[in-house]
Amino acid sequence: MEKIGKRFQEKVAIVTASTQGIGFGIAERLGLEGAAVVISSRRQTNVDEAVKKLKNQGIEVMGLVCHVSNAQQRKDLIKNTIQKYGKLDVVVCNAAANPSVDGIVETKEAVLDKLWEINVKASILLLQEAAPHLNKGSSIVFVSSIVGFHPLKGLAMYGVTKTALLGLTKALATEMAPDTRVNCIAPGFVPTYFASILTTDEQVRRSLEEKTLLNRVGTTQDMAAAAAYLASDDASYVTGETLIVAGGMPSRL
Template identity: 50%
Template sequence: MSYLPANLHYSLHVHRMFSLTRLLSVGRSINHFRMASAAATGSRRLEGKVAVVTASTEGIGYAIAKRLGEEGAHVVISSRKQAHVDHALKTLKEANLSVSGLVCHVGKQADRAKLIETAVKENGGLDILVSNAAANPHFGNILDCDEQAWDKIFDINVKSTFLLVKESVPHMVSRGGGSIVVVSSIAGYMPFELLGPYSVSKTALLGLTKALTPQLSDMNIRVNCVAPGLVKTKFSSALLSSEESTKLALSGIPMKRAGTPDEISGIVSFLASDDASYITGENILVAGGAPSRL
């Protein structure tokens, strides 16, 4: 029990509150300084690196290319259409980023070879590969998918990813190592009913990442996979086209919102950098807490 005068109690209380507020303020300032310092030191962590990003003129691929460029890499972008390449190059160069680009249909061996060879010839090597290209010509029940659509999905989504990796590895080895990031999808964990073949192809990428890890580790090449959830892109626009469909799409996401391409690009940039030097063979979900399980 205290016998101090009431006014002294009040003075001590005010002093304690002021001290606590000041301490919290200082703490926030220190934390802000640390975050700013981390951002400053990490902003050019890909300086001197050469990166190839497929399907990178819009959506997630474009955001990845932009982020890698902002962190110091020279980025070689690609798309199936020259007009898309030209438009993306214009906007990226206006942002003072070091970029180049060319047409590449990843399903064509000649296009893949030209993409990799051009990146190496013009920039001296290759350090980072981001395989982002994907196709989905079928929408509906899985048993209604015809053979032609099935083959296209697996040729573009899985086979071309494997071949791009295979074609890139010798150039990374000559640089002493590298980093590969494969873009899958939460559909690889929880298949979408009307996107069955697409979902299965994305599951295959999770397995491909694991299968590549032992041999690539011996070459000092890391390989990881990013599986985005619902992200605001042209691909997901139908799911977010109305208030009703948006509500339904978000119902299984604890964060109650769709992601943005920039939120995927940050993870990819991290995995491509030396900050992730002890991370390989991982499949990383970026899905706002949406449930996922194989």
């Protein structure tokens, strides 16, 4: 990684779903820039492994099990962060699920509920817990997706929940101003465990690369750099915005 600054010295950041993929990349970047990071995911073994990796890089980190749709675990995530660090400056809402590739009119109600609950509602409920503890000058970053602008076949309902995050970003930016900024990144396609087809199917990967202007899929570091910018004081005059990080894939004018 190129030499990076220390924009998060003495800051405390929570990143949800952050033991692998984009979430881990964001937590790592914030930590390398000086933040104390609180990482979480559903499985203790994943949390332990990720904590070890971050500690080996000299990052101050605490890891907790948090399934974002579990009310008690959300409460504990905030409570333990405040108990240990006494403050909260950055919250990155990264947790997402895509349990089905059915078309919208074929999607079962239980799947609709899960998509809404994990991709949208859980972030709102987590922020309700976090809001009383957010410092003046704090920052929230949502992780949406390029498919929030153009929901793809097989990702249609997932895409619609990611569209909802674009509206949530605007609405919360209005409500939480001027003390807390709220922004969003919309990643393009990034080979991660979550998007495993990109790591296993060469043809799919190539067709997606051709849809970009830069002839490549994204990296977790690309997404982490964008999220870190929005969370940092470099973006102190930016709120309510979505930064598309998709190699020039079609999004909006």
